[in-house]
Amino acid sequence: MASTNDLKNGMVLKLEGGQLWSVVEFQHVKPGKGPAFVRTKLKNVLSGKVVDKTFNAGVKVETATIDRREMQFSYMDGEYFVFMDMETYDQLMVDRKAVGDAANFLIEGFTAQVAQHEGSVLYVELPAAVELTIEHTDPGVQGDRSTGGTKPARLETGHEIQVPLFVTTGEKVKVDTRDSSYLGRVNS
Numbered sequence: 001m002a003s004t005n006d007l008k009n010g011m012v013l014k015l016e017g018g019q020l021w022s023v024v025e026f027q028h029v030k031p032g033k034g035p036a037f038v039r040t041k042l043k044n045v046l047s048g049k050v051v052d053k054t055f056n057a058g059v060k061v062e063t064a065t066i067d068r069r070e071m072q073f074s075y076m077d078g079e080y081f082v083f084m085d086m087e088t089y090d091q092l093m094v095d096r097k098a099v100g101d102a103a104n105f106l107i108e109g110f111t112a113q114v115a116q117h118e119g120s121v122l123y124v125e126l127p128a129a130v131e132l133t134i135e136h137t138d139p140g141v142q143g144d145r146s147t148g149g150t151k152p153a154r155l156e157t158g159h160e161i162q163v164p165l166f167v168t169t170g171e172k173v174k175v176d177t178r179d180s181s182y183l184g185r186v187n188s
Contacts, residue, residue: 002063004038004055012045012117014062015053020045020117028057045115045122064117071114073106081106081124083114092121099124104159105132105177126177131186132156133172140165150182 002011007026015021021042030036036057043050045066055061071083071092080093081103092114096103098121102112105126113125137153150162153173161175163182174183 001060004057004059004061007038007040007061012064012066013042014064015042020064020066020122021051021053024050045117066122067116068113069116070111073108073110073112075108083112083124086111094121094124098122102126102177103157104180105130105155105157105175107132107157128178129174129176129183131172131174134163134167134169136169137163137167139168 005028007023009023009025011023013021013023022045024041024043026038026040028036028038038055038057040053040055041050042053069085069087071085074082074084074091076082077093079096081096081099083092083094084090085092094114099106100123102124106112110126110130112127115122115125132155135154135156135158137151140151149165151165151167152160153163153167154160155175159180161180161182163173167173167182167185172186174186175181176183
C-alpha cells in the first residue's frame with residue numbers, strides 16, 4: 001500500500017477489482033478552497049486504455065509489483081513463444097495474446113522486456129526500432145507516384161510494411177515497432 005502522495009510515473013496500481021493501471025502522469029493540486037487532491041492519468045497495463053482519475057490527497061492505494069526482465073526470444077512452440085531468461089537460462093512460454101503486436105517483429109535471438117505479475121505474463125515490449133530483412137517486395141516502378149512513392153514489402157517475420165520504391169528484396173531495414181513504419185535502410 002502506498003499513499004497518493006507517494007505516486008511516481010511508471011508506478012503500477014491495483015484498482016477496481018484487481019485491474020493493473022500504470023501511472024502515466026500525476027499532479028498534486030491544492031485549491032484555495034477545499035481539500036488537496038491528486039489528478040492522475042492512468043494507463044491500463046493489459047488493454048492500453050488511458051483514463052483520468054482523481055484521488056483525495058493522502059488516500060491509500062494498493063500498488064502492484066511488476067517484474068520486468070530482459071529475455072531472448074528462442075523459438076515458437078505451437079501457439080506459444082518461448083523466451084529465455086538471460087541470467088538464469090530458464091525458459092518461459094508466453095501465449096500469443098500476451099505477445100500482442102510484438103509478434104510481427106520477433107525473430108530468433110531478439111531480446112525483449114517481458115513483464116510479469118504474480119507469475120503471469122502481462123505483456124512483451126520490444127525496443128522502439130528493430131532491424132529486419134526484406135523477404136520480398138516487387139520492383140518499384142519509377143513513374144508510379146499515386147501511392148506517395150511507397151510499396152508493400154514482406155519482412156522476414158511475414159509482417160507487411162510500406163517502404164520507399166528504391167528498397168529491394170534482401171535489404172536490411174530499420175522498422176518502428178510501435179506503428180510498423182519504415183525508418184531507413186541499414187548499412188551493413
